[in-house]
Amino acid sequence: MSECVVELSNVWKVFGARAEETIAAAQSSNLTKAEALNEYGTVIGVRDASFSVNRGEIFCIMGLSGSGKSTLVRHVNRLIEPSAGTIRVLGQDVGALSPQALREMRTRHIGMVFQHMALMPHRSVRENVAYPLEIQKIPKSRRWAISDHTLGLVDLTGYEDRLPKELSGGMQQRVGIARALASDPEILLMDEPFSALDPLIRLQLQDQFKSLVENLNKSTLFITHDLDEAIRIGHRIAIMKDGVIVQIGTPEQIVTEPADDYVREFVQGISRLKLVRAHTIMEPLTNGHANPPDAAHRIDGQSDLDALIDLSVESDHPIVVTENGRDVGVISKKTLLRGIQGGRE
Amino acid sequence: MTASTTDIPMQPDPENPMTTASVSDVKIDREALDRSISEFAGPNADYYARSFHKIHDSTGIIPRVFNWAAAVFGPFWAAARGIWGVFWAFIILEIIAFVQIGRGSWGQLGADQMARAQAQEARAQEFLNRATEATAAGEDGSRFETLGNNLMRAAERSRETAEAAAADATMILISGIVMLVFLRVVQGLWANVVYEKQYSRWRVDPASVPSGMKLQNILLGAALGLVIIPLTVYRFTVEGVSEWITDFPANPDHYSDTARWLEAVIDNAATSGSGMFDGIVLMVRQVLDAISVALIGTPWPVVMAVIVVIAWRSAGPRVAIFTAAALAYIAFLGYWEIAMETVALVGAAVVLCIVMGIPLGIWFGKSRRAYSFAEPVLDLMQTLPAFVYLIPIIAFFGTGNPPGILATIIFGMPPVIRLTALGMRGVPENIKEAATAFGATRWQLLKDVELPLALPSIMAGVNQTILMCLSMVVIISLIGGGGLGQVILEALQFAAKGPGLLGGFAILFVAMVIDRIVQGAFRRADQK
Numbered sequence: 064m065s066e067c068v069v070e071l072s073n074v075w076k077v078f079g080a081r082a083e084e085t086i087a088a089a090q091s092s093n094l095t096k097a098e099a100l101n102e103y104g105t106v107i108g109v110r111d112a113s114f115s116v117n118r119g120e121i122f123c124i125m126g127l128s129g130s131g132k133s134t135l136v137r138h139v140n141r142l143i144e145p146s147a148g149t150i151r152v153l154g155q156d157v158g159a160l161s162p163q164a165l166r167e168m169r170t171r172h173i174g175m176v177f178q179h180m181a182l183m184p185h186r187s188v189r190e191n192v193a194y195p196l197e198i199q200k201i202p203k204s205r206r207w208a209i210s211d212h213t214l215g216l217v218d219l220t221g222y223e224d225r226l227p228k229e230l231s232g233g234m235q236q237r238v239g240i241a242r243a244l245a246s247d248p249e250i251l252l253m254d255e256p257f258s259a260l261d262p263l264i265r266l267q268l269q270d271q272f273k274s275l276v277e278n279l280n281k282s283t284l285f286i287t288h289d290l291d292e293a294i295r296i297g298h299r300i301a302i303m304k305d306g307v308i309v310q311i312g313t314p315e316q317i318v319t320e321p322a323d324d325y326v327r328e329f330v331q332g333i334s335r336l337k338l339v340r341a342h343t344i345m346e347p348l349t350n351g352h353a354n355p356p357d358a359a360h361r362i363d364g365q366s367d368l369d370a371l372i373d374l375s376v377e378s379d380h381p382i383v384v385t386e387n388g389r390d391v392g393v394i395s396k397k398t399l400l401r402g403i404q405g406g407r408e
Numbered sequence: 409m410t411a412s413t414t415d416i417p418m419q420p421d422p423e424n425p426m427t428t429a430s431v432s433d434v435k436i437d438r439e440a441l442d443r444s445i446s447e448f449a450g451p452n453a454d455y456y457a458r459s460f461h462k463i464h465d466s467t468g469i470i471p472r473v474f475n476w477a478a479a480v481f482g483p484f485w486a487a488a489r490g491i492w493g494v495f496w497a498f499i500i501l502e503i504i505a506f507v508q509i510g511r512g513s514w515g516q517l518g519a520d521q522m523a524r525a526q527a528q529e530a531r532a533q534e535f536l537n538r539a540t541e542a543t544a545a546g547e548d549g550s551r552f553e554t555l556g557n558n559l560m561r562a563a564e565r566s567r568e569t570a571e572a573a574a575a576d577a578t579m580i581l582i583s584g585i586v587m588l589v590f591l592r593v594v595q596g597l598w599a600n601v602v603y604e605k606q607y608s609r610w611r612v613d614p615a616s617v618p619s620g621m622k623l624q625n626i627l628l629g630a631a632l633g634l635v636i637i638p639l640t641v642y643r644f645t646v647e648g649v650s651e652w653i654t655d656f657p658a659n660p661d662h663y664s665d666t667a668r669w670l671e672a673v674i675d676n677a678a679t680s681g682s683g684m685f686d687g688i689v690l691m692v693r694q695v696l697d698a699i700s701v702a703l704i705g706t707p708w709p710v711v712m713a714v715i716v717v718i719a720w721r722s723a724g725p726r727v728a729i730f731t732a733a734a735l736a737y738i739a740f741l742g743y744w745e746i747a748m749e750t751v752a753l754v755g756a757a758v759v760l761c762i763v764m765g766i767p768l769g770i771w772f773g774k775s776r777r778a779y780s781f782a783e784p785v786l787d788l789m790q791t792l793p794a795f796v797y798l799i800p801i802i803a804f805f806g807t808g809n810p811p812g813i814l815a816t817i818i819f820g821m822p823p824v825i826r827l828t829a830l831g832m833r834g835v836p837e838n839i840k841e842a843a844t845a846f847g848a849t850r851w852q853l854l855k856d857v858e859l860p861l862a863l864p865s866i867m868a869g870v871n872q873t874i875l876m877c878l879s880m881v882v883i884i885s886l887i888g889g890g891g892l893g894q895v896i897l898e899a900l901q902f903a904a905k906g907p908g909l910l911g912g913f914a915i916l917f918v919a920m921v922i923d924r925i926v927q928g929a930f931r932r933a934d935q936k
Binding site for chain 1: 844846849
């Protein structure tokens, strides 16, 4: 297991005066959101959330509006104080930081991108990107140099002296990303950064963002309401519903082993071709099986369904799945088709 | 997706198939409407259901429905049905009619003229008697005779007027009756229309719109009518009404006692806080002196040139030419120094308004609690007529320019406070959140985000404050303030038309120049 940069354990956020009573009641019984509002006049935003983000990982939190995902992410840099639970960032308990240390943490170690860009309309693109550096009192010459370099990373060279309102939505969000990267933080918090953009631009930015983050080796907490987006860029995904994290897993786990009906309904429309691996759908070779013919096509267990279809089109034999050079399973046409469908027998 | 209970499937209902494609085929469901109307109307529900249907079906301007209850009972019908607007409107109109009827039938019209005629006659008789006595005594009685005859003629004229007035009584009576009948017909025709409107409002908000016929409404309407109508009719139709009806029973002792007490309070406060008040006056005087020295001490050609250049830079060549002409007028008539004093007064007031107003505005913009306390005070500062607070200002701060500036500040500061607070509250939450997320301190947040984004609003506030100070700075001559206001005040005291008009134009020009320059500067800032 690699190093853990963000770790939330049993975080609760309850809005309202009687938060503690609500948490106590919810811990002992199964208090629903509606009951909490009725009995205590409180709104449960986040309910007993625990997860961790590893270094270099893109961790997606996916949920519909009102599921508490934006509230949850704001706990990481303490824009919102938790009602209960602890949050550790880079090994430090965020809740215990002094105001001074908290600002230091926010400025140097955490970059944040917002759904509605939140750029300062009265400052040029360059000065917007340089703002986190300005807060750190870095001299102007250095700030401008870093800012121009970072704008280069998001392909915005030549727009430094424009005002944000002169840029399109997609470009503005790239400015937002550049601003988050400017002070070279280890952690990026992305609060639905691409939701307000049109689908084509969104696809472009998702790919651009993923490769950028992987190159720079940032750890990212990415909030989205779009499962396609989560699967496209997330290494791991947490699904949230009504403030509760329902399931955490890799995209393949989420799609092939949904934890409950709620998640199952979500993943129904997701294309499995690039997600599901041969390893997952194969029939394992046991002693009862005849040894596969040598003429049959062989494929690695990590290959996806797309590659399997290509092979299957070429020959009528079942495909043999290998792992470390050993034959471990077979996939017949029937297994493959069922695998594409989603494992219904 | 999970199907929630609110997602009702759009399935065809076998009971009520939506086969009709045309709007003209839609049936009107009278029964449901009738149930609702009867719930609303209470007594006489059937009648109101019928007439509401007529109103709903009517295509003309005035639906042909006549409400006899409204025609017979007039405003009391409206009261019983809880239509208080109609009740008040018609009870006032009907009082006019009742007064006419009363005057026409038993109000002795011309009684006062008749009484005067009798008095004049008696007096004439007295003079004539004296004339006869004088003639009898062998003196010249012609003087008394002339007086007596004159009075006799006057009495005759009074008698004629009185008789004419008495003859008018019938006409007044008839006009009163006609008016009353007309009003009742209008109410009869209008009642159901108004009541139907009330019904529509009641459908939206059944809790607060009155419905049905309530005993308490009937009693309240009757009580109001029984007090208002007889009292008013009595006042207008009967001679020599009791004094308590015409004059409010005021007690002069209350007035003088309260005034004396208030005076003592103010005097006490003025003596006990004299150190603080003197300090304030000293501070204001410092600011005023600094500006005055700059404007009056600097050679006049320099000041004039600077003003014209400022006008040119901020508002363009046309305003610069106008400014030069206005300054020439002021200078040639010898108002230069006095006009500069006015400008210094405005300047000092504006500087103090901004220095105090912007921080207050920032505070009120951030703290909703503070603003809710300050709001009524700000309202008061703007509504209070200047004359009212000039007197306490004299009591606390004496007379002269500094107290005048304080009065100007009271009037001029609210806009800059309000608009600063408004601008602060208008800064988008998400931009503030972003700055916080990048580790900005409260001061950095204020300096880098809030103030720059609130700046247009703050500047609009400064602009308004300047113009309001300008309008106030003339009035302060009443408490010994100098400048052009004093010129006008002196002219007013001696009713001197010439000086008054010349000084008036000087003030007008100063105001116009400042206004043009300020407006021009802000228009340029807006375009940027």
